[in-house]
Amino acid sequence: MLHVNAPRLLADLAALARIGATPEGGVSRPALSPADLEGRAWFRRQVEAAGLTFHQDGAGNVSAILPAADPVARTLLCGSHLDSVPDGGRFDGALGTLAALEALRTIREAGLALPVHLEAIAFTDEEGELVGLLGSQALAGQLTQAGLDHPRGGRDKLLAGLARAGLSEASLLAARRDPAALRAFVELHIEQGTRLIDAGLDLGVVTAIVGIRSVWLTFTGQAAHAGTTPLTRRKDALWGAAEFIGRARDMVAAQFDPGVVNCGILHAEPGAFNIVPGRVRLALEFRHGSEATLDAMQTDLLALAAEVAARFSLSLAVEEASRAIAAPLDSGVIAALEAAAGRLGLSHTRLMSFAGHDTQVMSRITPAAMAFVPSVGGLSHNPAEFTPDEAVIHAADVLLHTLLILAG
Ligand SMILES: [Zn+2]
Known part of the structure; x- marks a missing residue:
C-alpha cells in the first residue's frame, strides 16, 4: 500500500x-x-x-x-x-x-x-x-x-x-x-x-x-420609572429579550441538533440603573448545514420571539442582517x-x-x-x-x- x-x-x-x-x-x-x-x-x-x-x-x-x-x-x-x-x-x-x-x-x-x-x-x-x-x-x-x-x-x-x-x-x-x-x-x-x-x-x-443567518430582533416596550412603576404594569423590553435568549438555546438544543444559536449583541435603551428598558436590540445568529432546517429554525425562532413579545406586552421588529447559504x-x-x-x-x-x-x-x-x-x-x-x-x-x-x- x-x-x-x-x-x-x-x-x-x-x-x-x-x-x-x-x-x-x-x-x-x-x-x-x-x-x-x-x-x-x-x-x-x-x-x-x-x-x-x-x-x-x-x-x-x-x-x-x-x-x-x-x-x-x-x-x-x-x-x-x-x-x-x-x-x-x-x-x-x-x-x-x-x-x-x-x-x-x-x-x-x-x-x-x-x-x-x-x-x-x-x-x-x-x-x-x-x-x-x-x-x-x-x-x-x-x-x-x-x-x-x-x-x-x-x-x-x-x-x-x-x-x-x-x-x-x-x-x-x-x-x-x-x-x-x-x-x-x-x-x-x-x-x-x-x-x-x-x-x-x-x-x-x-x-x-453550515449556512449562517443573522437577524436583528428589536423588542419595544415602554421606558418607565424603575421604582414607582409596579412590576405588573411594566413593559420591560429586556424581560422579553432575556426570556427569548434562554428559550432559544433550549429550543435549538432540543429540536435542531447539531444546529447552533447565538445572541451576540444586546443593546438596552435608554440604559440606566433607574429606568425600565424600553427598547432592546438583539443580534441573533444561527447555523446549520441544511437550508431546509435553517428555514425551520428561522420560523420557530421568530415565532418564539413573537410569543415572548406578546407575553410581556412588547412589539417586535425583525430585520435580516445577512445570510450565507449552506x-x-x-x-x-x-x-x-x-x-x-x-x-x-x-x-x-x-x-x-x-x-x-x-x-x-x-x-x-x-x-x-x-x-x-x-x-x-x-x-x-x-x-x-x-x-x-x-x-x-x-x-x-x-x-x-x-x-x-x-x-x-
Ligand atoms: Zn483554515
Missing part, C-alpha cells in the same frame, strides 16, 4: 512554521503580508525541488501541478491555504496544503500515470484579512468589483497587499477557471473543535458546511474519503463544519468535500493549536488514497 513520506511531511510543517513564527509558538502570516509572501516563496521552492510544476494565478493562488500525459485531461484539485489569522496556529491551512503537496510528490515518485492532472493549491486570503475566501472565490468566478470595493479588511489594506504581491483587481477578476476543466476538489483541515478528539476518532468526513458537499467525494480511510484501517465519522472554508466556494463549481483531522483541545486561531504527528500522517495518507480513488 502506498504511503506518504512521513518524515518529509513533518519536516515541511516544521519549516513552514518558522515563517512568521511568534514567540508564543504560533504563526502570523496574514494574507499578502511580507510573512505570507515569504511562505509562498518557500512553497514554490519545495514544489520545484520536487520536480513538480509551479503555477501562480491572477488571484495569487499558488499551486504544484503533476500533469497527466493527456494535455486536455481534467484537473483534480486538492489543498487549503497558507495564510493565517494574526497570532494564529501552525496547522490551520498549513496541514491541508502540505499534505496535498506531499500526496503529489508521493504519486510522482511512485511513477503512477493518472488520467487527470493533479494540482495541490494554496488559496489566497482564506482567513479574511483582506476579503475572506478571496482566492477560491476568484477561481470560482464569484468575485465582483462591487465586492472588492468594500472589503472587510478595508480598501487600503487590500490594495497594499495586491501591490506587494504583484497582483491587481483586474488580475483577481480574471482568475476564474472553467469548471468543465475540473474533476473535483478535496481539502484536509484541522477540526478546530473537539468532536473527533472526544470520540477518539482518526478522521471526520464533512457532509456540509454548502452540502458531494456524495462521491465523501464516499472516496470514507473508502480511503477504510482502506487504511482508520476510524471516521460524518460531521458538519460550523466554520467557513474554501471548500464551500469550490463546491459551487465542482464536486467537493473535505475531511477534518483532530485538534487537541479543539484550540484553533490560537498559538497553542496542535495536531499530533500520527494524526497528520494518517490524514495525508487518506488524502493520497482519496486522490487515487477519484482519479480512477
Whole structure:
C-alpha cells in the first residue's frame, strides 16, 4: 500500500512554521503580508525541488501541478491555504496544503500515470484579512468589483497587499477557471473543535458546511420609572429579550441538533440603573448545514420571539442582517474519503463544519468535500493549536488514497 513520506511531511510543517513564527509558538502570516509572501516563496521552492510544476494565478493562488500525459485531461484539485489569522496556529491551512503537496510528490515518485492532472493549491486570503475566501472565490468566478470595493479588511489594506504581491483587481477578476476543466476538489483541515478528539476518532468526513443567518430582533416596550412603576404594569423590553435568549438555546438544543444559536449583541435603551428598558436590540445568529432546517429554525425562532413579545406586552421588529447559504458537499467525494480511510484501517465519522472554508466556494463549481483531522483541545486561531504527528500522517495518507480513488 502506498504511503506518504512521513518524515518529509513533518519536516515541511516544521519549516513552514518558522515563517512568521511568534514567540508564543504560533504563526502570523496574514494574507499578502511580507510573512505570507515569504511562505509562498518557500512553497514554490519545495514544489520545484520536487520536480513538480509551479503555477501562480491572477488571484495569487499558488499551486504544484503533476500533469497527466493527456494535455486536455481534467484537473483534480486538492489543498487549503497558507495564510493565517494574526497570532494564529501552525496547522490551520498549513496541514491541508502540505499534505496535498506531499500526496503529489508521493504519486510522482511512485511513477503512477493518472488520467487527470493533479494540482495541490494554496488559496489566497482564506482567513479574511483582506476579503475572506478571496482566492477560491476568484477561481470560482464569484468575485465582483462591487465586492472588492468594500472589503472587510478595508480598501487600503487590500490594495497594499495586491501591490506587494504583484497582483491587481483586474488580475483577481480574471482568475476564474472553467469548471468543465475540473474533476473535483478535496481539502484536509484541522477540526478546530473537539468532536473527533472526544470520540477518539482518526478522521471526520464533512457532509456540509453550515449556512449562517443573522437577524436583528428589536423588542419595544415602554421606558418607565424603575421604582414607582409596579412590576405588573411594566413593559420591560429586556424581560422579553432575556426570556427569548434562554428559550432559544433550549429550543435549538432540543429540536435542531447539531444546529447552533447565538445572541451576540444586546443593546438596552435608554440604559440606566433607574429606568425600565424600553427598547432592546438583539443580534441573533444561527447555523446549520441544511437550508431546509435553517428555514425551520428561522420560523420557530421568530415565532418564539413573537410569543415572548406578546407575553410581556412588547412589539417586535425583525430585520435580516445577512445570510450565507449552506454548502452540502458531494456524495462521491465523501464516499472516496470514507473508502480511503477504510482502506487504511482508520476510524471516521460524518460531521458538519460550523466554520467557513474554501471548500464551500469550490463546491459551487465542482464536486467537493473535505475531511477534518483532530485538534487537541479543539484550540484553533490560537498559538497553542496542535495536531499530533500520527494524526497528520494518517490524514495525508487518506488524502493520497482519496486522490487515487477519484482519479480512477
Ligand atoms: Zn483554515
